[in-house]
Amino acid sequence: MKKYKHLFIDLDRTIWDFEKNAAETFHDIYNKYKLKERGVESLELFTKTYKTHNDLLWSYYRKGEILKEVLSVQRFEMTLNDFGINNLLLAKQIGDDYISISPLKTNLFPYSHESLAYLKSKYTLHLITNGFEEVQQTKIDVSDLRKYFHKIITSEEAGAKKPEKQIFEFALKKANAKPEESIMIGDDLKVDILGAKAFGIDQIYVNFERIPHSEDVTFEIDSLKKLQEIL
Numbered sequence: 001m002k003k004y005k006h007l008f009i010d011l012d013r014t015i016w017d018f019e020k021n022a023a024e025t026f027h028d029i030y031n032k033y034k035l036k037e038r039g040v041e042s043l044e045l046f047t048k049t050y051k052t053h054n055d056l057l058w059s060y061y062r063k064g065e066i067l068k069e070v071l072s073v074q075r076f077e078m079t080l081n082d083f084g085i086n087n088l089l090l091a092k093q094i095g096d097d098y099i100s101i102s103p104l105k106t107n108l109f110p111y112s113h114e115s116l117a118y119l120k121s122k123y124t125l126h127l128i129t130n131g132f133e134e135v136q137q138t139k140i141d142v143s144d145l146r147k148y149f150h151k152i153i154t155s156e157e158a159g160a161k162k163p164e165k166q167i168f169e170f171a172l173k174k175a176n177a178k179p180e181e182s183i184m185i186g187d188d189l190k191v192d193i194l195g196a197k198a199f200g201i202d203q204i205y206v207n208f209e210r211i212p213h214s215e216d217v218t219f220e221i222d223s224l225k226k227l228q229e230i231l
Helices: 018-032 043-062 068-082 088-104 113-122 133-140 164-175 189-198 222-231
Strands: 006-007 124-129 151-154 184-187 202-206 220-221
Touching: 018 043, 018 088, 043 068, 068 088, 088 133, 113 124, 113 222, 124 164, 133 151, 133 189, 151 164, 164 184, 164 189, 184 189, 189 202, 202 222, 220 222
Parallel strands: 006 124, 006 184, 124 151, 184 202, 202 220
Antiparallel strands: none
16 A cells, blocks of 8 residues: 555544534524524524525635625525525624534544544644634634644635645645645545545545445545544
């Protein structure tokens, strides 16, 4: 096997259980703002509606077509509008709460700490994430993850987002690493895996749900525990 020195690891949906933490946050927000009384029939419907708008707006944000300040508010403004609630102030309040509450949640995927501790004993680990700077830094600290990583690379710091080559170039330079001695570990086939592959970096696709695909990846796992079998 190729001798790797540097491991670049994604955060959201790879280590930090984004969906579970988001669900808890939405539960808090739904109750705090009494959204049922405002006409939002259920938390599940609110979450589903939000996800549709958020995914679309994030695709614009990744391409640099909207600013994060717009994304943070508009995703909730559009969601509320779908329920007949036209209240920009409420959307801003919910947007602020989401950004302040969600990073305080600490649900990680099984074997996260165990796997990171194992990998740190053998390699130099770096975190590379597209999330908002202040939000991701809080997640890292609250979930006690900072101790594992030598360098933390965020898209805001790099001025580019995965899968753009600029963020991988920035990350390698910051970590003083070469593509041939590095490997990218992430859950997003397009953003993490194909982005790294295009830059000449090997990849480990963390496919928890075993979603079928036709891409040629270096390694593929459905549990973080299997990292110990590969590395």
